[in-house]
Amino acid sequence: DAGVIQSPRHEVTEMGQEVTLRCKPISGHNSLFWYRQTMMRGLELLIYFNNNVPIDDSGMPEDRFSAKMPNASFSTLKIQPSEPRDSAVYFCASSSLAGRYTGELFFGEGSRLTVL
């Protein structure tokens, strides 16, 4: 089985540019999570979706960040305009809520973003 697939793995961009990170969850999973990891703040939950619907976006740092899940097999996290402080590793994870949730989050390999 393919795991959670994220792209790009690495992105270097200049301040002010738009950045789009992509995630393909595991087929059949109905929950999707976006996390951001930095040395200073650790792993932060940005937003999560159940059945393609955003449930809690309270972790999204500001209006420059937006996330969408147009269908069960694809999600994007967009930063516009990007700033150097957005430099981090962004992880996508998915899980299944079939029956009582198993709670096992499956993480992708992450997208390392560097904003110059």
Added chain:
Amino acid sequence: DAKTTQPTSMDCAEGRAANLPCNHSTISGNEYVYWYRQIHSQGPQYIIHGLKNNETNEMASLIITEDRKSSTLILPHATLRDTAVYYCIVPSGGNTGNQFYFGTGTSLTVIP
């Protein structure tokens, strides 16, 4: 939301058991305890979870105290590849209970 506290770091000799403690004194009756680990630069990896009873799988054992206010993750024979940050999490989120907030975890170093 039940919060967890873990020691910042621990060392363990290779081949010995690694016992990683976690306090979750505000846990409620229907909340599970989950353990994940993150090896440098990789995404976190699920290890084990439990509610009341002790649990064991191919990776580790989870011991939960009777009052459920603390738990211990046991790696029975630690190897160098077990060097990682270990996170103890009690998910929040009402009935769905699937908002996983990762704290700072315990950085485990397995020493040759």
